[in-house]
Amino acid sequence: MPQLILGIESSCDETAAAVLSVEEDRMQLLSSIVSSQIDLHARYGGVVPEIASRAHLSKCIPVVDEALEKAGVSGDSIDAIAVTKGPGLIGALLVGLQVAKSLAYVWDCDLIGVNHLDGHLKAVFLEEGPPPAFPFIALLVSGGHTSLYRVNSFSDIVMLGATRDDAAGEAFDKAAKMLGLPYPGGIQIDRLAQSGDCQAFSFPRAMLKKGLDFSFSGLKTACRNTLESLGHIPEGQELSDFCASYQEAIVDVLWQKTKRALQQENIQELVVAGGVAANSRLRAAFQEWSDELGVRLHLPSRKFCTDNAAMIAVAGYFQLKQGERSDLELNAQSRMPIPLFNP
Numbered sequence: 001m002p003q004l005i006l007g008i009e010s011s012c013d014e015t016a017a018a019v020l021s022v023e024e025d026r027m028q029l030l031s032s033i034v035s036s037q038i039d040l041h042a043r044y045g046g047v048v049p050e051i052a053s054r055a056h057l058s059k060c061i062p063v064v065d066e067a068l069e070k071a072g073v074s075g076d077s078i079d080a081i082a083v084t085k086g087p088g089l090i091g092a093l094l095v096g097l098q099v100a101k102s103l104a105y106v107w108d109c110d111l112i113g114v115n116h117l118d119g120h121l122k123a124v125f126l127e128e129g130p131p132p133a134f135p136f137i138a139l140l141v142s143g144g145h146t147s148l149y150r151v152n153s154f155s156d157i158v159m160l161g162a163t164r165d166d167a168a169g170e171a172f173d174k175a176a177k178m179l180g181l182p183y184p185g186g187i188q189i190d191r192l193a194q195s196g197d198c199q200a201f202s203f204p205r206a207m208l209k210k211g212l213d214f215s216f217s218g219l220k221t222a223c224r225n226t227l228e229s230l231g232h233i234p235e236g237q238e239l240s241d242f243c244a245s246y247q248e249a250i251v252d253v254l255w256q257k258t259k260r261a262l263q264q265e266n267i268q269e270l271v272v273a274g275g276v277a278a279n280s281r282l283r284a285a286f287q288e289w290s291d292e293l294g295v296r297l298h299l300p301s302r303k304f305c306t307d308n309a310a311m312i313a314v315a316g317y318f319q320l321k322q323g324e325r326s327d328l329e330l331n332a333q334s335r336m337p338i339p340l341f342n343p
Protein backbone atom coordinates (compact mmCIF):
# COMPACT_ATOMS: atom_id res chain seq x y z
CA MET A 1 0.00 0.00 0.00
CA PRO A 2 1.43 3.42 -0.89
CA GLN A 3 1.91 5.84 1.96
CA LEU A 4 -0.05 9.08 1.57
CA ILE A 5 1.54 12.23 2.94
CA LEU A 6 -0.20 15.60 3.12
CA GLY A 7 2.25 18.53 3.06
CA ILE A 8 1.29 21.95 4.43
CA GLU A 9 3.37 25.11 3.97
CA SER A 10 2.58 28.56 5.41
CA SER A 11 5.92 30.12 6.39
CA CYS A 12 5.66 33.31 4.34
CA ASP A 13 3.23 34.57 1.70
CA GLU A 14 2.17 31.32 0.06
CA THR A 15 -0.48 29.00 1.47
CA ALA A 16 0.25 25.58 0.04
CA ALA A 17 -0.86 21.98 0.38
CA ALA A 18 0.19 18.86 -1.52
CA VAL A 19 -0.51 15.14 -1.48
CA LEU A 20 2.42 12.80 -2.07
CA SER A 21 2.08 9.06 -2.56
CA VAL A 22 5.18 6.99 -1.77
CA GLU A 23 5.71 3.27 -2.28
CA GLU A 24 9.14 1.78 -1.67
CA ASP A 25 10.83 5.18 -2.20
CA ARG A 26 8.97 5.72 -5.49
CA MET A 27 7.27 9.09 -5.19
CA GLN A 28 4.21 10.23 -7.04
CA LEU A 29 2.93 13.73 -6.49
CA LEU A 30 -0.86 13.53 -6.61
CA SER A 31 -1.52 17.24 -6.16
CA SER A 32 0.25 20.49 -5.31
CA ILE A 33 -1.78 23.63 -4.67
CA VAL A 34 -0.13 27.00 -4.06
CA SER A 35 -2.26 30.00 -3.23
CA SER A 36 -0.14 33.13 -3.48
CA GLN A 37 -0.83 36.27 -1.47
CA ILE A 38 1.17 38.51 -3.83
CA ASP A 39 -1.81 40.76 -4.58
CA LEU A 40 -2.40 41.41 -0.88
CA HIS A 41 1.18 42.51 -0.19
CA ALA A 42 2.12 44.19 -3.50
CA ARG A 43 0.84 47.63 -2.52
CA TYR A 44 3.12 47.60 0.55
CA GLY A 45 6.18 46.56 -1.47
CA GLY A 46 6.84 43.50 0.71
CA VAL A 47 5.22 40.92 2.98
CA VAL A 48 3.19 42.36 5.88
CA PRO A 49 3.26 39.62 8.57
CA GLU A 50 -0.19 40.32 10.04
CA ILE A 51 -1.83 40.33 6.61
CA ALA A 52 -0.02 37.09 5.80
CA SER A 53 -1.32 35.38 8.96
CA ARG A 54 -4.90 36.44 8.29
CA ALA A 55 -4.74 35.28 4.68
CA HIS A 56 -3.32 31.90 5.75
CA LEU A 57 -6.19 31.62 8.21
CA SER A 58 -8.82 32.01 5.51
CA LYS A 59 -6.94 30.02 2.85
CA CYS A 60 -5.40 27.08 4.66
CA ILE A 61 -8.44 24.77 4.95
CA PRO A 62 -9.72 25.51 1.39
CA VAL A 63 -6.22 24.85 0.01
CA VAL A 64 -5.96 21.54 1.91
CA ASP A 65 -9.45 20.59 0.64
CA GLU A 66 -8.43 21.41 -2.91
CA ALA A 67 -5.24 19.35 -2.63
CA LEU A 68 -7.19 16.33 -1.32
CA GLU A 69 -9.85 16.70 -3.98
CA LYS A 70 -7.33 17.02 -6.81
CA ALA A 71 -5.45 13.98 -5.50
CA GLY A 72 -8.74 12.07 -5.33
CA VAL A 73 -8.17 10.99 -1.74
CA SER A 74 -10.16 11.49 1.45
CA GLY A 75 -8.71 12.96 4.64
CA ASP A 76 -8.95 9.73 6.59
CA SER A 77 -6.77 7.90 4.04
CA ILE A 78 -3.83 10.24 4.82
CA ASP A 79 -1.04 8.41 6.67
CA ALA A 80 0.99 11.42 7.76
CA ILE A 81 0.94 15.22 7.72
CA ALA A 82 4.20 17.06 7.11
CA VAL A 83 4.08 20.73 8.08
CA THR A 84 6.60 23.57 7.98
CA LYS A 85 7.62 24.40 11.57
CA GLY A 86 10.13 27.14 10.66
CA PRO A 87 11.99 29.28 9.84
CA GLY A 88 9.50 31.93 8.78
CA LEU A 89 6.94 34.42 10.02
CA ILE A 90 5.78 33.18 13.39
CA GLY A 91 2.08 34.05 12.97
CA ALA A 92 2.01 32.56 9.48
CA LEU A 93 3.73 29.35 10.63
CA LEU A 94 1.33 28.97 13.55
CA VAL A 95 -1.68 28.85 11.21
CA GLY A 96 -0.32 25.95 9.14
CA LEU A 97 0.88 24.19 12.26
CA GLN A 98 -2.47 24.49 14.01
CA VAL A 99 -4.33 23.16 10.97
CA ALA A 100 -1.85 20.26 10.66
CA LYS A 101 -2.11 19.35 14.34
CA SER A 102 -5.91 19.49 14.32
CA LEU A 103 -6.14 17.31 11.21
CA ALA A 104 -3.56 14.83 12.55
CA TYR A 105 -5.64 14.54 15.74
CA VAL A 106 -8.94 14.11 13.90
CA TRP A 107 -7.59 11.70 11.29
CA ASP A 108 -5.43 9.94 13.89
CA CYS A 109 -2.38 10.01 11.63
CA ASP A 110 1.33 10.79 12.06
CA LEU A 111 2.58 14.36 12.25
CA ILE A 112 6.02 15.57 11.29
CA GLY A 113 7.44 19.10 11.58
CA VAL A 114 9.72 20.09 8.70
CA ASN A 115 12.43 22.72 8.43
CA HIS A 116 11.45 24.88 5.44
CA LEU A 117 15.06 25.00 4.20
CA ASP A 118 15.27 21.24 4.40
CA GLY A 119 12.16 21.18 2.21
CA HIS A 120 13.88 23.37 -0.41
CA LEU A 121 16.88 21.06 -0.37
CA LYS A 122 14.75 17.95 -0.91
CA ALA A 123 12.53 19.44 -3.64
CA VAL A 124 14.87 17.96 -6.23
CA PHE A 125 13.77 14.45 -5.22
CA LEU A 126 10.38 15.24 -6.79
CA GLU A 127 12.00 15.20 -10.21
CA GLU A 128 12.05 12.20 -12.47
CA GLY A 129 15.43 10.81 -13.40
CA PRO A 130 18.35 9.83 -11.21
CA PRO A 131 18.36 11.61 -7.84
CA PRO A 132 21.56 13.33 -6.65
CA ALA A 133 24.11 10.89 -5.29
CA PHE A 134 25.76 11.47 -1.90
CA PRO A 135 27.93 13.33 -1.21
CA PHE A 136 26.72 16.41 -3.07
CA ILE A 137 27.20 20.15 -2.80
CA ALA A 138 23.98 22.09 -2.27
CA LEU A 139 23.52 25.79 -2.94
CA LEU A 140 20.42 27.09 -1.19
CA VAL A 141 19.32 30.47 -2.52
CA SER A 142 16.04 31.88 -1.24
CA GLY A 143 14.58 35.16 -0.04
CA GLY A 144 16.08 34.77 3.43
CA HIS A 145 19.01 32.39 2.97
CA THR A 146 22.06 31.91 0.81
CA SER A 147 24.25 29.01 1.91
CA LEU A 148 26.49 26.26 0.59
CA TYR A 149 26.40 22.79 2.09
CA ARG A 150 28.22 19.52 1.76
CA VAL A 151 25.50 16.88 2.03
CA ASN A 152 27.10 13.56 3.00
CA SER A 153 23.75 11.99 3.83
CA PHE A 154 20.44 13.31 5.10
CA SER A 155 21.72 13.03 8.65
CA ASP A 156 25.12 14.53 7.94
CA ILE A 157 24.94 17.99 6.40
CA VAL A 158 27.84 20.37 6.82
CA MET A 159 27.55 24.08 6.10
CA LEU A 160 30.49 25.32 4.06
CA GLY A 161 29.53 28.98 3.75
CA ALA A 162 26.67 31.45 4.06
CA THR A 163 25.85 35.05 3.41
CA ARG A 164 27.18 37.51 5.95
CA ASP A 165 24.43 40.01 5.21
CA ASP A 166 21.67 39.96 2.56
CA ALA A 167 20.43 36.80 0.87
CA ALA A 168 20.57 36.54 -2.94
CA GLY A 169 16.76 36.81 -3.10
CA GLU A 170 16.88 39.98 -1.02
CA ALA A 171 19.48 41.42 -3.40
CA PHE A 172 17.01 40.85 -6.25
CA ASP A 173 14.02 42.19 -4.32
CA LYS A 174 15.74 45.32 -2.99
CA ALA A 175 17.11 46.30 -6.41
CA ALA A 176 13.67 45.74 -7.95
CA LYS A 177 12.17 48.07 -5.34
CA MET A 178 14.73 50.77 -6.19
CA LEU A 179 13.85 50.33 -9.85
CA GLY A 180 10.16 50.81 -9.06
CA LEU A 181 9.30 47.25 -10.10
CA PRO A 182 6.40 45.46 -8.41
CA TYR A 183 6.94 43.02 -5.55
CA PRO A 184 8.26 40.30 -5.62
CA GLY A 185 11.18 41.65 -7.58
CA GLY A 186 13.25 38.60 -8.49
CA ILE A 187 10.93 37.39 -11.20
CA GLN A 188 10.56 40.92 -12.63
CA ILE A 189 14.33 41.36 -12.94
CA ASP A 190 14.55 37.88 -14.47
CA ARG A 191 11.94 38.81 -17.10
CA LEU A 192 13.43 42.20 -17.99
CA ALA A 193 17.00 40.87 -18.06
CA GLN A 194 16.14 38.45 -20.86
CA SER A 195 16.36 41.24 -23.43
CA GLY A 196 19.23 43.09 -21.73
CA ASP A 197 23.00 43.36 -22.16
CA CYS A 198 24.68 42.00 -19.04
CA GLN A 199 27.83 44.03 -19.71
CA ALA A 200 26.15 47.40 -20.03
CA PHE A 201 26.62 48.29 -16.34
CA SER A 202 29.41 47.27 -14.05
CA PHE A 203 28.49 45.84 -10.63
CA PRO A 204 30.91 44.55 -7.96
CA ARG A 205 31.50 40.89 -7.17
CA ALA A 206 32.14 40.84 -3.40
CA MET A 207 34.53 38.55 -1.52
CA LEU A 208 35.40 36.49 -4.58
CA LYS A 209 38.84 35.63 -3.25
CA LYS A 210 37.72 34.93 0.30
CA GLY A 211 36.40 31.49 1.32
CA LEU A 212 32.87 30.29 0.76
CA ASP A 213 30.87 33.04 2.46
CA PHE A 214 28.81 35.51 0.45
CA SER A 215 28.07 39.21 0.84
CA PHE A 216 25.37 40.97 -1.18
CA SER A 217 24.90 44.22 0.75
CA GLY A 218 27.61 46.00 -1.29
CA LEU A 219 25.79 45.09 -4.47
CA LYS A 220 22.63 46.73 -3.17
CA THR A 221 24.63 49.91 -2.37
CA ALA A 222 26.22 49.79 -5.83
CA CYS A 223 22.72 49.58 -7.30
CA ARG A 224 21.67 52.73 -5.40
CA ASN A 225 24.89 54.57 -6.37
CA THR A 226 24.53 53.64 -10.03
CA LEU A 227 20.94 54.90 -10.04
CA GLU A 228 22.03 58.13 -8.36
CA SER A 229 24.78 58.76 -10.89
CA LEU A 230 22.35 57.98 -13.74
CA GLY A 231 20.04 60.62 -12.30
CA HIS A 232 16.90 58.78 -13.40
CA ILE A 233 15.17 55.42 -13.10
CA PRO A 234 15.99 53.53 -16.28
CA GLU A 235 13.23 52.53 -18.67
CA GLY A 236 12.96 50.41 -21.81
CA GLN A 237 16.24 48.97 -23.09
CA GLU A 238 18.28 50.74 -20.41
CA LEU A 239 16.15 49.07 -17.71
CA SER A 240 16.67 45.66 -19.32
CA ASP A 241 20.43 46.29 -19.52
CA PHE A 242 20.48 47.37 -15.88
CA CYS A 243 18.59 44.24 -14.78
CA ALA A 244 20.76 41.93 -16.89
CA SER A 245 23.98 43.44 -15.50
CA TYR A 246 22.78 43.33 -11.91
CA GLN A 247 21.49 39.76 -12.27
CA GLU A 248 24.78 38.67 -13.82
CA ALA A 249 26.71 39.95 -10.80
CA ILE A 250 24.57 37.78 -8.49
CA VAL A 251 24.72 34.67 -10.70
CA ASP A 252 28.47 35.12 -11.23
CA VAL A 253 29.24 35.29 -7.49
CA LEU A 254 26.93 32.34 -6.75
CA TRP A 255 28.73 30.27 -9.35
CA GLN A 256 32.29 31.28 -8.34
CA LYS A 257 31.62 30.23 -4.76
CA THR A 258 29.80 27.04 -5.77
CA LYS A 259 32.66 26.12 -8.09
CA ARG A 260 35.14 26.69 -5.26
CA ALA A 261 33.07 24.44 -2.98
CA LEU A 262 32.91 21.68 -5.61
CA GLN A 263 36.67 21.85 -6.16
CA GLN A 264 37.57 22.16 -2.49
CA GLU A 265 35.45 19.12 -1.59
CA ASN A 266 36.32 17.27 -4.80
CA ILE A 267 32.63 16.59 -5.56
CA GLN A 268 30.99 16.40 -9.00
CA GLU A 269 27.37 16.41 -7.89
CA LEU A 270 25.48 19.70 -7.37
CA VAL A 271 21.98 20.62 -6.20
CA VAL A 272 20.69 24.19 -6.44
CA ALA A 273 17.46 24.97 -4.59
CA GLY A 274 15.28 27.81 -3.28
CA GLY A 275 13.32 30.60 -4.96
CA VAL A 276 16.33 32.14 -6.73
CA ALA A 277 17.01 28.76 -8.39
CA ALA A 278 13.94 29.59 -10.51
CA ASN A 279 15.98 32.38 -12.17
CA SER A 280 16.35 31.77 -15.93
CA ARG A 281 19.91 33.07 -16.22
CA LEU A 282 21.05 31.12 -13.16
CA ARG A 283 19.55 27.91 -14.57
CA ALA A 284 21.11 28.32 -18.01
CA ALA A 285 24.51 29.52 -16.76
CA PHE A 286 24.83 26.88 -14.02
CA GLN A 287 23.97 24.18 -16.57
CA GLU A 288 26.59 25.45 -19.01
CA TRP A 289 29.30 25.93 -16.38
CA SER A 290 28.55 22.62 -14.66
CA ASP A 291 28.85 20.82 -18.00
CA GLU A 292 32.22 22.48 -18.61
CA LEU A 293 33.40 21.30 -15.21
CA GLY A 294 32.04 17.76 -15.61
CA VAL A 295 29.61 18.34 -12.74
CA ARG A 296 26.12 16.80 -12.69
CA LEU A 297 23.65 19.58 -11.91
CA HIS A 298 20.31 18.79 -10.27
CA LEU A 299 17.75 21.60 -10.43
CA PRO A 300 14.18 21.26 -9.19
CA SER A 301 11.67 22.41 -11.81
CA ARG A 302 10.72 26.07 -11.36
CA LYS A 303 7.46 25.42 -9.54
CA PHE A 304 9.34 23.42 -6.90
CA CYS A 305 12.03 26.10 -6.42
CA THR A 306 9.68 28.72 -5.03
CA ASP A 307 7.64 27.96 -1.91
CA ASN A 308 5.34 24.94 -2.21
CA ALA A 309 4.07 22.11 -0.04
CA ALA A 310 5.25 19.21 -2.23
CA MET A 311 8.81 19.80 -1.01
CA ILE A 312 7.57 19.78 2.60
CA ALA A 313 5.85 16.42 2.00
CA VAL A 314 9.07 14.98 0.52
CA ALA A 315 11.24 16.22 3.39
CA GLY A 316 8.62 14.90 5.82
CA TYR A 317 8.69 11.51 4.11
CA PHE A 318 12.47 11.19 4.54
CA GLN A 319 12.17 12.13 8.21
CA LEU A 320 9.35 9.62 8.80
CA LYS A 321 11.45 6.96 7.10
CA GLN A 322 14.16 7.59 9.68
CA GLY A 323 11.63 6.98 12.44
CA GLU A 324 11.11 10.63 13.35
CA ARG A 325 7.65 11.79 14.54
CA SER A 326 6.33 15.02 16.05
CA ASP A 327 3.67 15.22 18.74
CA LEU A 328 0.92 17.76 19.32
CA GLU A 329 3.37 19.91 21.32
CA LEU A 330 5.07 20.78 18.02
CA ASN A 331 5.70 24.52 17.96
CA ALA A 332 6.70 27.11 15.37
CA GLN A 333 10.20 28.57 15.29
CA SER A 334 10.84 31.83 13.45
CA ARG A 335 14.55 31.07 13.30
CA MET A 336 16.02 27.62 12.96
CA PRO A 337 19.64 26.55 13.16
CA ILE A 338 21.66 25.83 10.07
CA PRO A 339 23.11 23.33 9.18
CA LEU A 340 20.04 21.21 8.84
CA PHE A 341 20.14 17.93 10.61
CA ASN A 342 17.53 15.20 10.51
CA PRO A 343 18.57 13.11 13.47
Ligand code: KG4
Binding pocket: 012, 120, 141, 142, 143, 144, 145, 168, 169, 170, 172, 173, 184, 185, 186, 187, 190, 274, 275, 276, 277, 278, 279, 280, 305, 306, 307
Ligand atom coordinates in the same frame (compact mmCIF):
# COMPACT_ATOMS: atom_id res chain seq x y z
O1 KG4 B 1 12.29 30.15 -1.60
P1 KG4 B 1 11.40 31.31 -1.76
O2 KG4 B 1 10.15 31.14 -2.58
O3 KG4 B 1 10.96 31.86 -0.36
C1 KG4 B 1 11.83 31.86 0.72
O4 KG4 B 1 11.95 30.80 1.39
O5 KG4 B 1 12.47 32.92 0.92
O6 KG4 B 1 12.29 32.47 -2.36
C2 KG4 B 1 11.78 33.72 -2.61
C3 KG4 B 1 12.85 34.55 -3.26
C4 KG4 B 1 12.43 36.00 -3.44
O7 KG4 B 1 13.50 36.83 -3.04
C5 KG4 B 1 12.18 36.08 -4.93
O8 KG4 B 1 12.39 37.37 -5.47
C6 KG4 B 1 13.19 35.10 -5.46
O9 KG4 B 1 13.15 34.03 -4.56
N1 KG4 B 1 12.85 34.63 -6.82
C7 KG4 B 1 13.59 34.88 -7.90
C8 KG4 B 1 12.90 34.34 -9.01
N2 KG4 B 1 11.76 33.74 -8.55
C9 KG4 B 1 11.75 33.94 -7.20
N3 KG4 B 1 14.76 35.54 -8.02
C10 KG4 B 1 15.27 35.65 -9.25
N4 KG4 B 1 14.67 35.16 -10.36
C11 KG4 B 1 13.48 34.49 -10.28
N5 KG4 B 1 12.92 33.99 -11.38
Ligand code: ZN
Binding pocket: 116, 120, 142, 143, 274, 275, 306, 307
Ligand atom coordinates in the same frame (compact mmCIF):
# COMPACT_ATOMS: atom_id res chain seq x y z
ZN1 ZN C 1 11.26 29.21 0.71
